Each structure stands twice: as structure tokens, then as C-alpha cells.
Amino acid sequence: MRNFPSLLSKSASPSHRTGPPALTQNPPFPQHVSPPGLQHGPHFHYGAKIRAPHALVMTFLFRNGSLQEKLWAILQATYIHSWNLARFVFTYKGLRALQSYIQGKTYPAHAFLAAFLGGILVFGENNNINSQINMYLLSRVLFALSRLAVEKGYIPEPRWDPFPLLTAVVWGLVLWLFEYHRSTLQPSLQSSMTYLYEDSNVWHDISDFLIYNKSRPSN
Numbered sequence: 001m002r003n004f005p006s007l008l009s010k011s012a013s014p015s016h017r018t019g020p021p022a023l024t025q026n027p028p029f030p031q032h033v034s035p036p037g038l039q040h041g042p043h044f045h046y047g048a049k050i051r052a053p054h055a056l057v058m059t060f061l062f063r064n065g066s067l068q069e070k071l072w073a074i075l076q077a078t079y080i081h082s083w084n085l086a087r088f089v090f091t092y093k094g095l096r097a098l099q100s101y102i103q104g105k106t107y108p109a110h111a112f113l114a115a116f117l118g119g120i121l122v123f124g125e126n127n128n129i130n131s132q133i134n135m136y137l138l139s140r141v142l143f144a145l146s147r148l149a150v151e152k153g154y155i156p157e158p159r160w161d162p163f164p165l166l167t168a169v170v171w172g173l174v175l176w177l178f179e180y181h182r183s184t185l186q187p188s189l190q191s192s193m194t195y196l197y198e199d200s201n202v203w204h205d206i207s208d209f210l211i212y213n214k215s216r217p218s219n
Contacts, residue, residue, distance in 0.1 A: 077129060081129050087122045088119070088122040095110075095114035128187065132186070135186065174193075
């Protein structure tokens with residue numbers, strides 16, 4: 001079985017820290033919840049960098065409307081994603097700092113409780129952006145919990161690599177759902193799969209291959 005990648009990265013060396021020596025050596029809060037952590041964490045610009053390219057491609061591939069409407073949709077999706085991420089980071093760090101301050105030390109449950117409340121407050125609205133973010137995280141959480149269960153000995157380590165079987169099951173299920181229960185799939189996934197498996201059934205001209213293949217209404 002392939003070795004699992006390390007779940008934790010090494011912290012920055014002390015030589016990279018900045019600020020007055022007294023505050024660096026004796027911060028008022030643990031390092032991971034201190035005010036400087038708010039300045040160096042994921043901010044508004046991070047959400048913009050990862051959402052804008054995705055929104056640009058998906059909007060121009062699958063969305064109908066004028067150029068102005070498409071540009072507005074891109075800006076709106078980028079703003080919602082970026083603003084939500086910035087709010088969540090601030091909420092999460094603030095709640096962790098508050099818990100540590102009240103209890104005098106940091107406990108593992110603080111991370112869960114802070115993120116739990118932040119998730120409800122920031123990502124609790126059921127919209128396309130939040131849905132995509134939550135599904136993105138869900139797949140990674142399931143992988144991480146599986147690895148953690150093996151590391152803790154709750155389940156035995158597989159004697160063979162389960163990845164090929166997992167791949168087969170995932171692809172089998174998603175195509176079965178697409179063909180027979182399409183409405184249950186997330187809208188952007190429906191659009192992508194329709195483009196791949198249905199729009200490709202019709203050939204118009206070389207532009208289908210070089211630019212964009214889309215079923216056209218018959219005259």
C-alpha cells in the first residue's frame with residue numbers, strides 16, 4: 001500500500017518570526033490563534049484567486065446570456081466565495097482565541113467547535129458557491145478520516161492498494177446517476193457531463209473540436 005502523505009507540515013522556524021522579542025517569545029495567545037495569524041491566513045485575495053478562473057471557464061462554457069451578464073456572474077461568484085472565506089477565517093480564529101482565553105489553554109475540541117459555529121454562520125446558506133465548497137471539503141474529510149482510522153488502528157491497514165476499486169466505484173456510480181437520476185447531481189457537474197457525454201454525439205464542423213461543441217437547435 002502506498003504511504004500516506006504527512007498530514008501535518010513543519011512549522012515555520014523561529015528565525016522567520018517577526019515582531020518585538022517579548023511578544024514573539026510570550027504571545028498573549030497561542031501562535032495558531034494570535035492576531036498575526038489573522039494577517040497571514042487565507043484572506044479575501046485567496047478566494048478571488050481560486051474562484052475567478054473557475055467561474056470564468058464555467059460561465060463562458062455553460063452559461064447563456066450577454067457578455068455583461070456573464071461578467072457580472074463571474075464577479076458575483078468571485079465576491080461571494082472570497083468574502084465567505086475571509087469571514088470564516090476571521091470567525092474561526094477569533095473563536096479559537098476566545099476559547100483559549102477563557103479556559104487558559106488550548107484543547108483539540110476548540111478547533112471543532114470554532115469551525116462548527118463558523119460553518120453555520122458563514123457557509124450555512126444553501127447556494128451554489130457554498131455547496132461546491134462543502135462538497136470539495138467533504139471528499140477530503142472522508143479521505144482523511146479513513147487514513148486516521150488506519151493510523152489509530154480502528155481499521156486494519158489494507159494489504160493491497162484500494163484506490164483502483166474506489167475509482168471504479170466512484171465512476172460507476174456517477175455515470176449511473178447521470179444516466180438515470182440526473183437531477184440528483186450538482187448542477188455544474190450535470191453541465192460538465194452533458195457536455196462530455198451528450199453534446200459530443202453531434203458533429204457540426206471543426207469548431208466543435210477546436211473551440212466548443214454544443215448541441216444546436218435544428219432549423
